[in-house]
Amino acid sequence: xxxxxxxxxxxxxxxxxxxxxxxxxxxxxxxxxxxxxxxxxxxxxxxxxxxxxxxxxxxxxxxxxxxxxxxxxxxxxxxxxxxxxxxxxxxxxxxxxxxxxxxxxxxxxxxxxxxxxxxxxxxxxxxxxxxxxxxxxxxxxxxxxxxxxxxxxxxxxxxxxxxxxxxxxxxxxxxxxxxxxxxxxxxxxxxxxxxxxxxxxxxxxxxxxxxxxxxxxxxxxxxxxxxxxxxxxxxxxxxxxxxxxxxxxxxxxxxxxxxxxxxxxxxxxxxxxxxxxxxxxxxxxxxxxxxxxxxxxxxxxxxxxxxxxxxxxxxxxxxxxxxxxxxxxxxxxxxxxxxxxxxxxxxxxxxxxxxxxxxxxxxxxxxxxx
Amino acid sequence: xxxxxxxxxxxxxxxxxxxxxxxxxxxxxxxxxxxxxxxxxxxxxxxxxxxxxxxxxxxxxxxxxxxxxxxxxxxxxxxxxxxxxxxxxxxxxxxxxxxxxxxxxxxxxxxxxxxxxxxxxxxxxxxxxxxxxxxxxxxxxxxxxxxxxxxxxxxxxxxxxxxxxxxxxxxxxxxxxxxxxxxxxxxxxxxxxxxxxxxxxxxxxxxxxxxxxxxxxxxxxxxxxxxxxxxxxxxxxxxxxxxxxxxxxxxxxxxxxxxxxxxxxxxxxxxxx
Amino acid sequence: xxxxxxxxxxxxxxxxxxxxxxxxxxxxxxxxxxxxxxxxxxxxxxxxxxxxxxxxxxxxxxxxxxxxxxxxxxxxxxxxxxxxxxxxxxxxxxxxxxxxxxxxxxxxxxxxxxxxxxxxxxxxxxxxxxxxxxxxxxxxxxxxxxxxxxxxxxxxxxxxxxxxxxxxxxxxxxxxxxxxxxxxxxxxxxxxxxxxxxxxxxxxxxxxxxxxxxxxxxxxxxxxxxxxxxxxxxxxxxxxxxxxxxxxxxxxxxxxxxxxxxxx
Numbered sequence: 001x002x003x004x005x006x007x008x009x010x011x012x013x014x015x016x017x018x019x020x021x022x023x024x025x026x027x028x029x030x031x032x033x034x035x036x037x038x039x040x041x042x043x044x045x046x047x048x049x050x051x052x053x054x055x056x057x058x059x060x061x062x063x064x065x066x067x068x069x070x071x072x073x074x075x076x077x078x079x080x081x082x083x084x085x086x087x088x089x090x091x092x093x094x095x096x097x098x099x100x101x102x103x104x105x106x107x108x109x110x111x112x113x114x115x116x117x118x119x120x121x122x123x124x125x126x127x128x129x130x131x132x133x134x135x136x137x138x139x140x141x142x143x144x145x146x147x148x149x150x151x152x153x154x155x156x157x158x159x160x161x162x163x164x165x166x167x168x169x170x171x172x173x174x175x176x177x178x179x180x181x182x183x184x185x186x187x188x189x190x191x192x193x194x195x196x197x198x199x200x201x202x203x204x205x206x207x208x209x210x211x212x213x214x215x216x217x218x219x220x221x222x223x224x225x226x227x228x229x230x231x232x233x234x235x236x237x238x239x240x241x242x243x244x245x246x247x248x249x250x251x252x253x254x255x256x257x258x259x260x261x262x263x264x265x266x267x268x269x270x271x272x273x274x275x276x277x278x279x280x281x282x283x284x285x286x287x288x289x290x291x292x293x294x295x296x297x298x299x300x301x302x303x304x305x306x307x308x309x310x311x312x313x314x315x316x317x318x319x320x321x322x323x324x325x326x327x328x329x330x331x332x333x334x335x336x337x338x339x340x341x342x343x344x345x346x347x348x349x350x351x352x353x354x355x356x357x358x359x360x361x362x363x364x365x366x367x368x369x370x
Numbered sequence: 371x372x373x374x375x376x377x378x379x380x381x382x383x384x385x386x387x388x389x390x391x392x393x394x395x396x397x398x399x400x401x402x403x404x405x406x407x408x409x410x411x412x413x414x415x416x417x418x419x420x421x422x423x424x425x426x427x428x429x430x431x432x433x434x435x436x437x438x439x440x441x442x443x444x445x446x447x448x449x450x451x452x453x454x455x456x457x458x459x460x461x462x463x464x465x466x467x468x469x470x471x472x473x474x475x476x477x478x479x480x481x482x483x484x485x486x487x488x489x490x491x492x493x494x495x496x497x498x499x500x501x502x503x504x505x506x507x508x509x510x511x512x513x514x515x516x517x518x519x520x521x522x523x524x525x526x527x528x529x530x531x532x533x534x535x536x537x538x539x540x541x542x543x544x545x546x547x548x549x550x551x552x553x554x555x556x557x558x559x560x561x562x563x564x565x566x567x568x569x570x571x572x573x574x575x576x577x578x579x580x581x582x583x584x585x586x587x588x589x590x591x592x593x594x595x596x597x598x599x600x601x602x603x604x605x606x607x608x609x610x611x612x613x614x615x616x617x618x619x620x621x622x623x624x625x626x627x628x629x630x631x632x633x634x635x636x637x638x639x640x641x642x643x
Numbered sequence: 644x645x646x647x648x649x650x651x652x653x654x655x656x657x658x659x660x661x662x663x664x665x666x667x668x669x670x671x672x673x674x675x676x677x678x679x680x681x682x683x684x685x686x687x688x689x690x691x692x693x694x695x696x697x698x699x700x701x702x703x704x705x706x707x708x709x710x711x712x713x714x715x716x717x718x719x720x721x722x723x724x725x726x727x728x729x730x731x732x733x734x735x736x737x738x739x740x741x742x743x744x745x746x747x748x749x750x751x752x753x754x755x756x757x758x759x760x761x762x763x764x765x766x767x768x769x770x771x772x773x774x775x776x777x778x779x780x781x782x783x784x785x786x787x788x789x790x791x792x793x794x795x796x797x798x799x800x801x802x803x804x805x806x807x808x809x810x811x812x813x814x815x816x817x818x819x820x821x822x823x824x825x826x827x828x829x830x831x832x833x834x835x836x837x838x839x840x841x842x843x844x845x846x847x848x849x850x851x852x853x854x855x856x857x858x859x860x861x862x863x864x865x866x867x868x869x870x871x872x873x874x875x876x877x878x879x880x881x882x883x884x885x886x887x888x889x890x891x892x893x894x895x896x897x898x899x900x901x902x903x904x905x906x907x
Binding site: 371372374375376378379382383385386387389390393443446447450453454464465466467468469471472473474475476477478479480481482483484490517520523524577580581583584588597598601602605606611614615618621622625626629 | 655658659662663665666667668669670671672673676722725726727729730732733745748749751752753754755756757758759760762763764766767770782783785786789843846847848849850853854864867868871875879880883884886887890891894895898
């Protein structure tokens with residue numbers, strides 16, 4: 001039984017359809033991530049669940065009740081905003097206690113709960129400070145405490161970590177997941193960072209141009225993308241455009257626009273002649289010196305190393321593939337001595353057909369190897 | 371949220387102005403038309419009668435001079451404020467805006483004292499040898515212009531100052547690194563980028579100048595009328611409501627036309643020639 | 644290099660000194676003149692006296708006019724605030740079609756010649772056959788000062804985060820509570836500044852009131868105007884000085900204590 005149900009929701013602003021017939025759902029206690037690039041409609045969808053925007057059409061069900069007509073202040077939802085939205089004229093304590101004040105909780109009770117909430121986000125002792133005296137990370141935690149202290153039926157987190165630097169982001173990611181699983185509150189988490197989504201979520205809804213393009217578990221979204229956008233957005237992938245050829249022994253052939261013949265696999269059947277995209281993740285590309293091995297791997301092409309990027313635990317080879325394509329391969333290394341190739345070297349590039357996903361081209365995709 | 375304000379303005383601004391517009395089409399008693407006349411007689415009269423034309427031209431002339439002189443004086447001032455921003459800052463600007471806050475009446479009173487025949491300015495000029503006997507500065511367009519420039523200066527300085535501070539300092543540094551000496555940096559970077567601010571200052575200055583009443587009333591003497599003092603004359607002197615309305619409409623039209631024209635110029639993106 | 648910088652600094656200082664002299668001169672002259680024992684201008688400074696200020700008590704009509712101006716100022720500022728504050732909130736928070744046109748409309752009273760506004764109000768009163776009353780005066784002053792209230796509020800709201808109000812809503816605050824507990828405290832300084840500034844602008848204004856005053860309700864500037872038509876003497880300078888000082892004190896309070904930038 002799904003606790004959160006968003007059914008065929010659309011939102012039309014004058015001249016702009018922000019959300020287009022989107023549907024997704026979450027079980028009680030789950031975290032569902034809405035992920036997608038800027039402008040895909042994820043924040044608008046969140047705001048409709050919060051009650052700040054009314055859907056132009058569609059329904060929103062929370063805990064068995066349809067709420068799209070219910071005003072925001074009656075929904076009992078805890079929300080954090082991208083820019084924290086702390087009340088500047090109130091102390092941390094007053095900020096966190098505000099929701100309790102609205103619910104007419106007594107002073108003694110309120111103080112205890114505020115202290116507990118601040119302890120949970122590890123900010124005990126800062127009650128008397130004002131927001132402008134806190135760092136970004138601290139403000140974020142106050143915002144979180146303020147949202148959870150009211151014991152809401154649901155938590156909505158709007159890009160909570162986007163304004164933090166990389167290290168802090170990783171730490172907070174873990175903390176949020178811990179707090180959420182302890183409290184078992186259904187949570188909707190909006191982010192543009194696909195890695196964040198994979199780490200945190202129990203379910204992911206990938207959004208693009210207002211539509212939910214795929215709703216699935218993190219594994220499903222990563223290993224079985226149903227849509228070319230998802231294939232390009234989730235994970236680090238190479239994308240090659242072309243047309244599908246025939247299918248033989250469970251393997252699909254594809255001819256790229258630049259003339260390469262590939263073999264791969266399709267999750268959903270793609271009829272011959274359809275424009276498609278071949279998706280191969282960076283770590284699944286093999287780059288070897290020319291003439292290294294006699295190999296009968298299906299996808300074997302000549303190329304040249306153009307650039308080498310050192311990533312610490314791995315090395316990235318940016319290579320020219322064939323005449324006009326470019327491909328990126330990542331190889332894990334134990335230390336720098338294991339970097340076998342140099343820029344300018346002629347190489348052979350290969351990958352297994354099983355690692356080459358053929359997806360129908362929905363023609364709105366970011367090609368990150370080009 | 372907007373409704374009260376819009377209703378308020380419609381009732382007490384648009385409606386009264388509408389009535390004024392209506393009245394402007396009624397015939398002035400001067401024109402000896404029938405009582406139920408409704409037409410452009412007043413306007414045609416103004417367009418043909420020398421004294422009205424003279425007043426219109428005088429008004430525009432004074433405003434033009436005020437805009438030019440104010441800009442010429444305020445740009446360097448704003449530039450200096452920008453340069454030495456760290457010292458004094460907001461207080462310096464506030465002090466400069468005293469005349470605006472004190473009100474035109476007090477300021478004009480001050481000018482009447484200063485510019486009088488026996489007054490300080492004349493005394494100093496004679497002492498400096500510029501002139502051998504007192505010049506009558508009062509009761510002239512010059513006096514009006516001097517006082518209006520002084521009154522509008524702080525507004526202009528503020529506008530230009532804001533425009534100057536909005537210029538990205540890195541642009542100037544980039545020009546410097548590319549070999550441009552100070553004068554050329556000013557001419558090619560600072561000046562063009564500050565022009566919207568200059569235009570904005572000019573708009574405000576013009577608005578203030580064309581609407582001003584007290585300065586022309588006292589410093590122009592009875593003979594040097596501008597459109598605002600003419601309205602007062604026509605209302606309180608001749609009790610000619612219709613003609614006064616017509617003049618008011620003319621004043622409004624000029625006032626809005628120039629402001630709209632300048633605003634349109636402002637709306638064109640910077641950098642487009 | 645150092646020598647050149649010195650000359651530039653001196654030049655700048657000199658220029659500023661001259662500008663300040665030019666801009667502040669007239670007001671200073673009035674204040675100094677109000678202490679002059681001479682009986683009329685122009686004249687040299689003959690002696691120092693506070694006599695002219697003492698005379699204020701004797702000129703009952705000035706005190707009456709002062710009272711009228713204060714009343715009008717308060718009423719105009721009040722109406723201007725009631726009407727202008729919601730407008731500023733709406734302009735600061737929302738984007739909507741015609742926003743530019745509406746903003747221009749709200750600010751229009753600032754650029755329309757005040758004498759025309761005053762005359763128009765008179766026309767309205769005559770059209771509905773009411774005599775030039777106190778109400779008409781107050782209303783046209785309110786129309787004139789409203790944009791100043793809006794500007795002061797906008798300047799204060801510029802730094803305000805729009806999500807703050809939504810956060811309050813999500814925590815259970817209804818519209819009224821949001822206004823009272825969140826918006827009002829945060830914008831308190833802007834509201835006060837707007838009110839004081841509106842009052843000042845109404846208080847010192849003359850053309851608006853020119854056609855609307857009656858023997859029983861004359862504003863202070865009009866009273867001064869009438870006086871000045873017959874003579875210029877240190878007495879009127881004293882009246883003027885008091886105005887200057889009162890108004891300057893008010894605006895210093897706004898800028899320094901309330902910390903609201905008015906002139907932006």
